[in-house]
Amino acid sequence: NAGVTQTPKFRILKIGQSMTLQCTQDMNHNYMYWYRQDPGMGLKLIYYSVGAGITDKGEVPNGYNVSRSTTEDFPLRLELAAPSQTSVYFCASLLTDTQYFGPGTRLTVL
Amino acid sequence: GENVEQHPSTLSVQEGDSAVIKCTYSDSASNYFPWYKQELGKRPQLIIDIRSNVGEKKDQRIAVTLNKTAKHFSLHITETQPEDSAVYFCAAPKGSGGSNYKLTFGKGTLLTVNP
Numbered sequence: 001n002a003g004v005t006q007t008p009k010f011r012i013l014k015i016g017q018s019m020t021l022q023c024t025q026d027m028n029h030n031y032m033y034w035y036r037q038d039p040g041m042g043l044k045l046i047y048y049s050v051g052a053g054i055t056d057k058g059e060v061p062n063g064y065n066v067s068r069s070t071t072e073d074f075p076l077r078l079e080l081a082a083p084s085q086t087s088v089y090f091c092a093s094l095l096t097d098t099q100y101f102g103p104g105t106r107l108t109v110l
Numbered sequence: 111g112e113n114v115e116q117h118p119s120t121l122s123v124q125e126g127d128s129a130v131i132k133c134t135y136s137d138s139a140s141n142y143f144p145w146y147k148q149e150l151g152k153r154p155q156l157i158i159d160i161r162s163n164v165g166e167k168k169d170q171r172i173a174v175t176l177n178k179t180a181k182h183f184s185l186h187i188t189e190t191q192p193e194d195s196a197v198y199f200c201a202a203p204k205g206s207g208g209s210n211y212k213l214t215f216g217k218g219t220l221l222t223v224n225p
Contacts, residue, residue, distance in 0.1 A: 031211050040119070042199060042217040043154070050211070058212075090153065097142055097210045101153040 001026050004102035006091050012108045013081040021076040021105050023091030031094035032074040033058075034066065036087040037104075043090065049074055081109045112137045112204045116216025123190050124224050131219045133200035134182040142210040143183045145174060146199045148218075154199060158185070190223045197221070 007022045025032065030051045035043040035058075045058030049068040063085060065077040078085060086109045091102040113136040123129050135143075144159035160167045160174045160183065167174050171190075176183040187194055197220050201213040 040217060042116075042215040044215075045204075045212065048212065094211055097144070097159070098156050099146075099154075099213070101155070103153050 003027065004091055004093055004100050006089075006102035006105050008105060009103065010106045012110060013078075014110060015081060015083065017081050018077070018079050019081070019107075021078075021089055021091075021107075023074045023076070023102060024072050025074075025091075025093040025100075025102075026072065027093060027095065027100070028071060029093035029095055029100075030071065032068070033092040033094070033099065034064070034074070034076045035090045035092065036060065036085075037090060038087050046076065046089075078107075083109050085109050112140060112202050112214040114200060114202050114214045114216045116200050116219060118219060119217065120220045120222070122222045122224060125190060125192060127190055129185075129187045129190055129194070129221055129223075131185045131198055131200070131221070132182060133184070133202075133216050134180075135202040135214075136181065137202070138178075138181065140202045142203055143174070143176060144201050144213070145172075145185050146201065146215075148197045148199065150196070157198075187221075190221075192223050192225055195221060195223045 004025045033048045034046040044060045047066040049055045089105045092099040115134045141162040146154040147157045148154040173186045197218045199218045200216040203210045204212040204214045
């Protein structure tokens with residue numbers, strides 16, 4: 001199993017641009033998450049999904065959107081990038097209380 | 111919702127010494143407390159967890175203790191080694207009802223083990 005994979009690893013965006021961060025897991029987990037990690041601030045939950053077709057907001061959803069059309073994929077969409085969205089983004093999936101994280105995407109908005 | 115406070119934010123120890131990181135939580139209904147380790151540039155990974163029906167759990171050089179009355183839990187690392195250098199995050203379930211699928215994370219502790 002590849003586990004949780006994310007693409008791209010790095011990305012630089014200009015203010016106002018849009019992009020989609022991709023997340024895929026091959027473990028058939030129902031629960032998936034998107035977090036952002038800012039320096040010294042831990043992990044903040046953006047959105048999560050309890051299964052295909054079901055998504056819900058986390059602590060910091062503003063400026064983001066998600067979809068979950070399949071069990072495997074959980075993409076995160078940034079519509080109008082802002083400097084405040086500069087961060088490291090982690091996708092994760094859940095099995096029996098343990099969250100398995102992807103390698104992360106480092107996003108810079110200039 | 112759950113509020114998790116983690117201390118200290120940075121910790122520097124000499125190789126072979128012990129390290130202790132403490133977290134407090136606010137929701138007395140919380141019953142699951144994991145610790146994640148994140149090496150520089152890597153993803154967070156679960157290293158140990160504890161449930162509210164036990165007071166202590168050990169796995170080789172790491173242990174976690176839980177005090178439900180005081181609502182705090184701690185990570186203990188003995189005989190520290192340079193490879194223990196990382197950021198450690200505690201977490202507790204967000205919301206009540208015994209469901210652990212959403213977590214609130216502490217802000218992290220940067221542990222540096224000096225050779």
